[in-house]
Amino acid sequence: MNNKLVKEFLRSKAGPNAYPIAKALNGGKTDKEVSEEVGIDVNKVRTILNRLHYIGVVRYDKEKAKRSNWYTYTWFLRADRVNELLEKTYGEELEELEKELDLKRNHVFFKCNNGCEALPFELAYEYNFQCPNCSEEMNKSEEGNTQEIEERIDEITKLLG
Numbered sequence: 001m002n003n004k005l006v007k008e009f010l011r012s013k014a015g016p017n018a019y020p021i022a023k024a025l026n027g028g029k030t031d032k033e034v035s036e037e038v039g040i041d042v043n044k045v046r047t048i049l050n051r052l053h054y055i056g057v058v059r060y061d062k063e064k065a066k067r068s069n070w071y072t073y074t075w076f077l078r079a080d081r082v083n084e085l086l087e088k089t090y091g092e093e094l095e096e097l098e099k100e101l102d103l104k105r106n107h108v109f110f111k112c113n114n115g116c117e118a119l120p121f122e123l124a125y126e127y128n129f130q131c132p133n134c135s136e137e138m139n140k141s142e143e144g145n146t147q148e149i150e151e152r153i154d155e156i157t158k159l160l161g
């Protein structure tokens with residue numbers, strides 16, 4: 001749970017407070033208990049729990065109080081389901097990143113100084129190194145910089161083990 005990507009994933013699926021709320025469930029809690037622990041309004045906690053329930057990463061036990069018609073919901077985190085979704089989401093991203101890395105490593109890119117799209121050498125050559133968009137001269141660019149992609153790949157690989 002203590003991974004940056006887990007946080008990022010829950011936030012993208014259920015909002016900015018999804019991570020602390022999911023983390024607080026630890027072993028089962030009512031919405032009120034979660035609300036007290038994380039210091040977020042109980043109605044907001046419920047909204048987030050419902051969103052998390054929708055994607056299947058939490059479940060609840062419902063219990064009726066003996067003399068009233070009130071139900072108590074105790075919420076639990078489904079770690080197996082979290083892992084499943086993480087594997088799927090980041091597995092797909094990893095594939096894309098590896099393709100992109102491959103492309104960047106095997107091509108030299110050229111671009112103009114006006115911020116238009118960079119083109120691989122083969123294409124820039126066909127345009128005679130003149131930007132097809134603004135006709136400005138194109139020079140070798142740093143599009144081939146792969147550090148960011150490599151770092152992201154590293155992060156995901158660590159998460160997925």
Ligand SMILES: [Zn+2]
Nearest residue numbers: 112116131134
């Ligand atoms: Zn241009």
